[in-house]
């Protein structure tokens with residue numbers, strides 16, 4: 001069962017009004033999602049939590065999670081990072097929302113991997129922490145409240161070594177500046193994998209431009225993966241085509 005076209009379009013329109021900030025719409029749908037997950041899945045089963053979130057988002061209400069389709073690109077990026085870095089990974093996520101991608105990433109990452117995820121909306125961070133606790137991943141996922149420009153100067157981020165994987169999925173306005181902040185702070189090392197979501201919808205043209213610029217190409221090898229906007233099944237005819245960027249950091253450059 002999937003949401004019908006009218007329902008889906010109206011729900012996505014509702015979300016895209018807040019597209020520049022990607023802040024939650026404030027209609028308590030995140031709480032309804034949490035209640036659904038807690039009441040339909042056993043505690044401590046991360047894969048069941050991910051599946052329940054996908055089922056709910058496909059059939060009941062639309063959510064701005066990375067989703068099951070683009071999620072596979074993220075899973076593969078994590079998998080590739082773990083091939084070059086045996087053992088547990090260190091992951092940074094910008095944009096927690098309901099912790100779907102955080103839980104999904106840990107479920108697919110090597111044992112012992114730790115993920116730090118940043119969220120600026122307190123109410124959303126509360127929901128995420130409860131979702132993470134239900135999935136039994138409190139030891140592996142740390143929710144940090146605030147923007148990167150503040151938290152980068154505080155522990156734990158300040159004293160952490162470079163991340164193996166960075167997932168950028170927050171306010172579209174800060175994709176490039178936050179990426180540069182991470183490079184400047186030495187939080188990327190040669191081989192770090194940076195994944196950027198929603199490059200076409202809501203759209204982050206300046207991120208695509210940066211990755212295609214001489215500066216971006218000197219610092220990163222980027223592949224742009226065509227994808228469908230989360231929880232939609234007809235991308236081209238309805239204009240719901242999206243793209244996910246997967247960039248491998250080549251190491252500090254003269255410009256970074």
Ligand SMILES: C[S@@+](CC[C@H](N)C(=O)[O-])C[C@H]1O[C@@H](n2cnc3c(N)ncnc32)[C@H](O)[C@@H]1O
Pocket residue numbers: 021022023024064065066067094095096097098099100101102118119120121124146147148169170171174
């Ligand atoms: C698209 S959602 C993240 C979805 C999540 N990564 C997933 O796939 O499950 C974007 C989230 O970023 C948060 N956000 C917006 N601006 C932010 C910022 N500057 N730093 C961190 N989070 C931010 C929003 O409140 C929202 O919860």
